[in-house]
Amino acid sequence: MIPVNEPLFNGKEKEYLNECIETGWVGSDGPFVRKFEENMASYIGRRYAVAVTNGTAALELAVVALGIGPRDEVILPAFTIISCAQAIVKAGAKPVLVDSDYYTFNMKVEDIEKKITPMTKAIMIVHIFGLPVDMDPILELAKKYNLKIIEDAAEMHGQTYNGKKCGSFGDISIFSFYPNKHITTGEGGMVLMDDEKLYERCKSLRNLCFSNDPKKRFIHEEIGWNLRMSNLQAALGLAQLERIDKIIEKKRWIGRKYQELLKDIEVINLPIDKTDYSENIYWVFGITLKDYYPKNAQEVMEELSKYGIGTRPFFYPMHKQPVFSRMGLFLNENYPNAEKLYDRGFYIPSGLALTEEQIVKVSEILHEVLR
Secondary structure (H helix, E strand, O other): OEOOOOOOOOOOHHHHHHHHHHHOOOOOOOHHHHHHHHHHHHHHOOOEEEEEOOHHHHHHHHHHHOOOOOOOEEEEEOOOOHHHHHHHHHOOOEEEEEOEOOOOOOEOHHHOHHHOOOOEEEEEEEOEOOEOOOHHHHHHHHHHHOOEEEEEOOOOOOOEEOOEEOOOOOOEEEEEOOOOOOOOOOOOEEEEEOOHHHHHHHHHHHEOOOOOOHHHOOOOOOOOOEOEOOHHHHHHHHHHHOOHHHHHHHHHHHHHHHHHHHOOOOOEEOOOOEOOOOEOOOOOEEEEEOOOOOOOHHHHHHHHHHOOEOOEEOOOOHHHOHHHHHOOOOOOOOOHHHHHHHHHEEEEOOOOOOOHHHHHHHHHHHHHHHO
């Protein structure tokens, strides 16, 4: 079996983990947590970073920290992971959807302004799969309508937009460190910002809103979460951040190999290699089946599985999620590109441990299945 993702630990991960064990610093107070936060903030070009338990928690923390709540609206793409809309709903706010571009997979920037109302509080940007959202027009909209930007850069470690790091554009930005990300801590996430008050609020909410006064530590003025990242997790993340340039180089090498080997399969659309503002970082290598091909993505994925090739489907559209339908959200709304992406799209093995031999094997099987 060639797995859809396999992480690669070939840096100082073992050394740093052993240090945690030998010193006894395994919890959230350990030194690796702070160092990981500082180094990640510096790498992205932000003043502050707050490490948390996972990317979903980072999104929920970001929404609440910005003061978004009941009667507020937040615009986001219909094609994304449920964590994005879920964070808005959990805060009591209303998610408002826009469709996505079929070829970049990112939200259609030209559809955003017509969704802005007096209740709109923020735009949630989600950079998806390998290319960033076109940020300049959105930054102009945010300024024009006095809106906050929540930037979900969960899949974009090291990616840039016009030379500036993804994760540096939002009033608040988040990353995920799930096992399939460029940097993994097993489970983990991070919230980044430049505003000191927002930073202090995120730290408080992450840690059950304990009082800063030692005499009043267990007296709470607000409800928070326990979202603390452990020193063990941060040790893993720090070791990988130290070799992020090599990680990005490997990801783009995987992308280029697939582009070369799969370009003659006429029934698929390959991912866009570059745009005017960015070069694909190939977090995953996502493909879509052309309209005339008789099988859908699920059928092709099942065939590939019989040959031992791991795959993953694309995101299920937010407006089709049963849980949101039962809540009365997105009723009678249609986002055709988001629907089509789920029906026709999937991604193939793309993990950092992937070898050239495995890439060739995946290509051979794809040719066999799709010919």
